[in-house]
Amino acid sequence: MEKSEDQTDEDETEWESSFADPVPFEASGAVSGQNLSKTPTVAPTSRVILHFDLDCFYAQVEMIRNPALREVPLGIQQKYIVVTCNYVARQMGVTKLMSVVNAKEKCPQLVLVKGEDLTHYREMSYKVTDLLMSYCPLVERLGFDENFMDITGMIEKRLAETSDCDFSFKGHVYGHVSAGVKASDHPRLALGSHIAAELREAIQCKLGLTGCAGIATNKLLAKLVSGTFKPNQQTSLLPENIGDIVGCLNSLRKVPGVGHQTAKKLQALGLATVKDLQHFPVNNLVKEFGGPTAQRLKSLVLGVDDSPVTPTGAPQSLSDEDSFKKMSSMKEVLEKIQELLRSLVDRMQKDGRQPQTLRLTIRRYTATNKWFNRESRQAPIPNHIAQKIASGCKDDAVAQLGPLAMKLFHKMVDGSTSFHLTLINVCFSNLQSRAAASSGKASITSFFTHSNATQALSTQRQEPSSHSTNLQLSACSTITQPASQKTFTTKDPFYSDLSLYGFSRKQSPLVAVEGSPHQKIACSTVTHDGTDTTVTEQLLSNVDPEVFKLLPKEIQMELLSSPSTDYATLVSPPELINVPHTTESKCTESLKDVDHFNVVHKEGEQLECSEKESSHRMAETSSSSGNNVFQEEILVQSSDCAFPGNVDPKVFSELPLDIQQELISEWKQKKPVFKSPSSRKPAKGMMSKDRKAVAKNRQANSLLKYFKPG
DNA sequence: CTGGGGCCCT
């Protein structure tokens, strides 16, 4: 969400003139130059990237929980601010991140729902990510309500399978009247728009959520374009219009990756708009930011971004915090810390991993500048305590973590003098899988001294190692199933073949569950009976069998389970039954359900998401650029982004989904595998070297991690 | 009358 200062939206006034001045050619050369230097073993091609952003996310979740709220102006309140609001409220002038007082002033009838507890939002957030991942594993989260997807592989496969190029874009096309755009000129993006439409439809059908999507050739552009038409619409960006969308960002702060501090530095250099930066000599930028960052900034404002879609995996940290006007007694502090710890331990337990580090953060009261003075202290969590967390001895764990947290507190605050706190945050980090944790302090990898086997073994997987309660709770993706028909609602020729994607029997496509809303359906977890000796020797041929035998059973299971892990998905919607009664939200399982390979095409119905082809924001007016500084990124292979070596994205996409996830996890040194907030990622805590190396090679790190690589 | 989360880099 944008800060309020950024919310004035003047895009429309600017974009047509964005081509007036050519910008130096050199700036766009980096990407193609780099890729040209590679061996052209893979057909050079641009990527197709999707960006999804849910509509008024917290408000939508609350409206699902209580449908009566749909018709009233609704604001989600955290302390004294309205963090977001539904579109009814927006129509009446309420904005995101508005103070409560201000919002009530704008809209006295505003209904406020407390939103300090993020549990429901977090859960829904992961359901969306899991759903997307079930189609294609290349999904990267950004915040709770956004996901990037690299569907290049899916596109290539589809393109090879069909010769039918007589179709149009789904949704809007930036800078055009979409009906007037020939999809045959941009078949890959056009296909992407169809996939985006279907994924949005799936999100609405299965989860009851609406959102926007952007379809473009990189993450930066996909994100920028997704917000063009707002709510519940999608927009594609053609290469010829890259200059338009970037050029109309008159405030540099709107460029993702340019935050408050960077914008201030730029402004000190006299740079306020994107065009200013486009024309600014990179050399003068280097002085202030350093070479790599300078170049990245230049690239960003040209719409160039070859950062990969990096599968997010399990979270690296879990934190819980509370703010208040004043806290000044040790008793309050202790009670607050214990309260936060109880909640955190609860979440940790469901995650199934063990935190190795505890961090305590405080904010002291200061009259001015209340929000930039945080102090923190962290400490290792003794193993015996960590195990209580994961094993479910909640009260026990809290009882032991409390004193540890208080020790950290006293490193910052002298209890014998007066203090005035306005915030306390408790954070678990350095999260390790049980297998890794139980094998000692080091990761599993340490068992194999000269292991080149680690790659094949996927030693860093993080899923729970046994079929414990944790596994059942976390491995089950809970998806709601509308009781509505499964009728196919389009005769779009591309949909039928989409059913081939993302499907894998073992993966267990989203299971439809009908019944009581609050009924929890147990997971039918298919176990990997990997204790078979022959299997062992096959899979672990590079592992010393003597060493292997010494490993705890759970770890053996871990090592054996990687390439062929079976798992079943499970379904149950705790409170999600209220799928919007909108008649147009029919759910099709076309991409997923194996039993529906023979898709029923129902004539006459359209799969439209009530996209008003409104012509607001001028984005529909066509403008062709004369000069083009904004060259399309060509030669950007997915292998540069998500795959090691020269892996053909098309071939990759044809692999069974679970295999895709395994491979990705190995390449990333993480193990998402199970679809849930837990078990997504391995602790790369101690693996930071590996992780860093990976990130560096992929250009995923550094300042503009969000968009531009180095 | 300015939340409550996350991520990565230094």
Next chain:
DNA sequence: AGGGCCC
């Protein structure tokens, strides 16, 4: 341990 970025 802090800083900057994202939502």
